[in-house]
Amino acid sequence: MVLNKSETPSVPAATRARILKLAGELGYQPNHPARMFRSARTMALACVIPDITNPFYPGLVRGLQSIATPAGYDVLIFDTDGRPEGEARAVNWLLQGRADGVVGTFFHLRVPELTVLAHQGIPLVRLESQHKSEGPLPIDSVYIDNAEAAAAMTRFLIARGHRRIAMILAEFGPSKRRALGYTTVMREAGLAPEFVTDRAYSEESGARAMHSLLARKRDRATAVFGASDVLALGAMEAARSAGLTIPDDIAIVGFDDIPAARLLGLTTVRQPEFDLGTLAANTLVSRLQPGGMEHPGKSHELKFEIIKRSSV
Amino acid sequence: MVLNKSETPSVPAATRARILKLAGELGYQPNHPARMFRSARTMALACVIPDITNPFYPGLVRGLQSIATPAGYDVLIFDTDGRPEGEARAVNWLLQGRADGVVGTFFHLRVPELTVLAHQGIPLVRLESQHKSEGPLPIDSVYIDNAEAAAAMTRFLIARGHRRIAMILAEFGPSKRRALGYTTVMREAGLAPEFVTDRAYSEESGARAMHSLLARKRDRATAVFGASDVLALGAMEAARSAGLTIPDDIAIVGFDDIPAARLLGLTTVRQPEFDLGTLAANTLVSRLQPGGMEHPGKSHELKFEIIKRSSV
DNA sequence: CTGAAAGCGCTTACAG
DNA sequence: CTGAAAGCGCTTACAG
Numbered sequence: 001m002v003l004n005k006s007e008t009p010s011v012p013a014a015t016r017a018r019i020l021k022l023a024g025e026l027g028y029q030p031n032h033p034a035r036m037f038r039s040a041r042t043m044a045l046a047c048v049i050p051d052i053t054n055p056f057y058p059g060l061v062r063g064l065q066s067i068a069t070p071a072g073y074d075v076l077i078f079d080t081d082g083r084p085e086g087e088a089r090a091v092n093w094l095l096q097g098r099a100d101g102v103v104g105t106f107f108h109l110r111v112p113e114l115t116v117l118a119h120q121g122i123p124l125v126r127l128e129s130q131h132k133s134e135g136p137l138p139i140d141s142v143y144i145d146n147a148e149a150a151a152a153m154t155r156f157l158i159a160r161g162h163r164r165i166a167m168i169l170a171e172f173g174p175s176k177r178r179a180l181g182y183t184t185v186m187r188e189a190g191l192a193p194e195f196v197t198d199r200a201y202s203e204e205s206g207a208r209a210m211h212s213l214l215a216r217k218r219d220r221a222t223a224v225f226g227a228s229d230v231l232a233l234g235a236m237e238a239a240r241s242a243g244l245t246i247p248d249d250i251a252i253v254g255f256d257d258i259p260a261a262r263l264l265g266l267t268t269v270r271q272p273e274f275d276l277g278t279l280a281a282n283t284l285v286s287r288l289q290p291g292g293m294e295h296p297g298k299s300h301e302l303k304f305e306i307i308k309r310s311s312v
Numbered sequence: 313m314v315l316n317k318s319e320t321p322s323v324p325a326a327t328r329a330r331i332l333k334l335a336g337e338l339g340y341q342p343n344h345p346a347r348m349f350r351s352a353r354t355m356a357l358a359c360v361i362p363d364i365t366n367p368f369y370p371g372l373v374r375g376l377q378s379i380a381t382p383a384g385y386d387v388l389i390f391d392t393d394g395r396p397e398g399e400a401r402a403v404n405w406l407l408q409g410r411a412d413g414v415v416g417t418f419f420h421l422r423v424p425e426l427t428v429l430a431h432q433g434i435p436l437v438r439l440e441s442q443h444k445s446e447g448p449l450p451i452d453s454v455y456i457d458n459a460e461a462a463a464a465m466t467r468f469l470i471a472r473g474h475r476r477i478a479m480i481l482a483e484f485g486p487s488k489r490r491a492l493g494y495t496t497v498m499r500e501a502g503l504a505p506e507f508v509t510d511r512a513y514s515e516e517s518g519a520r521a522m523h524s525l526l527a528r529k530r531d532r533a534t535a536v537f538g539a540s541d542v543l544a545l546g547a548m549e550a551a552r553s554a555g556l557t558i559p560d561d562i563a564i565v566g567f568d569d570i571p572a573a574r575l576l577g578l579t580t581v582r583q584p585e586f587d588l589g590t591l592a593a594n595t596l597v598s599r600l601q602p603g604g605m606e607h608p609g610k611s612h613e614l615k616f617e618i619i620k621r622s623s624v
Numbered sequence: 625c626t627g628a629a630a631g632c633g634c635t636t637a638c639a640g
Numbered sequence: 641c642t643g644a645a646a647g648c649g650c651t652t653a654c655a656g
Contacts, residue, residue, distance in 0.1 A: 004635085010641060032408040034633035037349035038648055044388075052373050055571070058365040065391060074388050074410065076356075079377060096344040098386065233575055259367070260572040263545055316651085322625060346649035350632055 041100055044074040045284055048090045048104035050082035054201060054230060055258035056273055063277020064103060071285045082172060084108040094122055101284035107172040114139060123287035125280040129174035132299045139297045140283050142276050146174050149269045149304040150181030153253055156306055157223045158189050162251060166194040166221035168209040168231050170201045175227040178255060182225060194221065206234025214242050222250060229254035229261045229268055251312040265310035272302050353412055356386040357596055360402045360416035362394035366513060366542060367570035368585055375589020376415060383597045394484060396420040406434055413596035419484040426451060435599035437592040441486035444611045451609045452595050454588050458486050461581045461616040462493030465565055469535045470501050472624055474563060478506040478533035480521040480543050482513045487539040490567060494537060518546025526554050534562060541566035541573045541580055563624040577622035584614050
């Protein structure tokens with residue numbers, strides 16, 4: 001009791017001091033696994049993401065840590081590679097009691113597959129691309145309005161005089177909502193949306209998509225919207241190696257505002273990844289307080305920002 | 313026994329099948345914390361690094377995971393911010409039994425402070441910048457020869473005709489060995505080394521150091537060697553915003569080969585961070601096998617590579 | 625070949 | 641105010 005609590009009303013100060021002194025002399029360290037076991041708390045939060053080498057995620061992890069560490073929680077990283085098997089493995093792993101709560105990006109699993117976590121008493125905060133319906137289960141979400149952000153970016157390109165604007169997408173994840181915002185604005189402006197979809201959120205996918213856009217000699221796009229910065233940077237490289245100058249021959253924009261975007265002058269949508277991390281961690285920490293699992297799931301929105309740089 | 317082992321000589325196949333069938337029907341999941349507690353194994357490896365948002369580290373983490381996950385180990389991330397207090401907190405945390413083994417970058421703590429881990433039976437693999445003496449304790453290291461790599465890069469700049477070459481350093485960590493290689497080659501060539509040291513491995517530090525280099529109007533350096541890519545990229549930005557063209561007005565090189573280096577055409581030293589991660593994880597996994605703590609500490613060298621791009 | 629028992633190091637409810 | 645006891649869910653050595 002003395003070792004675990006900063007105040008112990010039933011233990012007199014003298015006894016308390018004697019215990020602390022002895023513990024110090026003996027170099028006593030409480031055994032963490034035993035505490036975890038006995039208290040049925042791992043004191044770990046899991047961060048389930050597609051790939052830590054995608055520069056969007058390290059900032060999110062720092063945001064998580066900044067709240068988790070002072071609250072006594074460790075942070076575990078689980079990479080899914082954005083694949084259904086990886087996501088299923090993550091859920092299984094969580095069901096073994098590896099973490100007390102999860103922050104996760106799930107491209108494939110839907111609420112039905114994720115409710116098992118709630119049933120096991122493991123709160124989940126999803127990183128989402130839109131507002132999610134708020135159910136009775138302890139499944140929360142944090143998001144920026146991806147459709148509205150993509151719409152704002154598309155409006156910006158149109159305002160700059162672009163008419164032939166193409167979009168590069170990946171198969172899964174937030175591409176869908178981002179494409180929706182783009183399509184809506186293009187239609188409203190009487191313009192024809194044009195998509196190239198490749199497999200992943202990787203530079204190779206972005207470069208490959210750009211190549212196929214550049215192959216169309218007639219009515220070639222004057223601006224290209226990458227559904228993520230990594231896609232946009234791949235597209236930039238492909239455009240440059242095809243001898244094009246950015247933004248004179250072709251404008252390129254992205255989504256995320258990863259650190260490299262600033263260095264390369266990429267116009268993009270800023271997602272506040274650190275703040276998404278702190279918000280997600282705070283949500284989990286309060287869920288893990290007594291009674292915290294009872295209130296219904298909430299969907300928290302954060303604001304995006306259009307960052308204008310030299311690529312347009 | 314049946315659930316934990318793929319072969320159970322003393323249990324007949326029929327009994328084995330009956331057990332597995334029932335476990336499946338009941339949806340039995342072994343309680344991970346209880347196993348950890350009873351077996352005194354956390355089945356977690358800690359990765360103690362300055363900062364996960366430094367793009368060098370996510371690749372290392374993936375290397376770790378690629379070995380740790382199939383071997384049944386989780387990976388915990390602990391950020392020290394490269395500060396002495398952060399490193400001390402990491403050691404304390406490890407002494408509570410949070411992980412079975414550690415891969416770590418320690419800028420400040422030396423062997424005396426780290427032996428406590430070995431005494432508690434926690435093997436450590438250090439990410440180092442040079443060969444380390446091999447003692448009896450289970451403390452291993454992995455490294456590329458930082459001094460030789462910096463020497464090779466300096467020779468390359470001299471071969472390209474540069475004579476006034478300055479180096480940008482950070483206060484702690486691998487800057488020292490990198491500076492040593494640079495200094496040795498400069499002296500051998502009869503050239504005067506010139507250093508600017510700033511606080512951290514950050515773009516701000518790199519930009520600040522570049523500003524102070526550019527302030528010297530007489531005999532200004534024609535080439536700048538950043539002790540890390542992040543420093544070099546900060547220097548590139550500062551040079552560009554001062555109106556200089558790279559490489560015509562000033563050449564810039566770095567160290568690490570982070571993903572952004574390729575995108576920005578930065579000539580740099582490639583460190584095989586994924587391979588450093590797999591090597592470190594394999595070393596830990598074999599240390600954690602029965603008897604693995606007995607053999608003496610080893611220092612493993614991996615090869616660097618000079619990557620020539622447009623910044624020179 | 626299979627069942628019953630002990631014990632890992634804590635936390636917490638209880639007895640005195 | 642403080643000591644002794646129970647029990648968390650496993651693993652492992654032992655009995656039968």
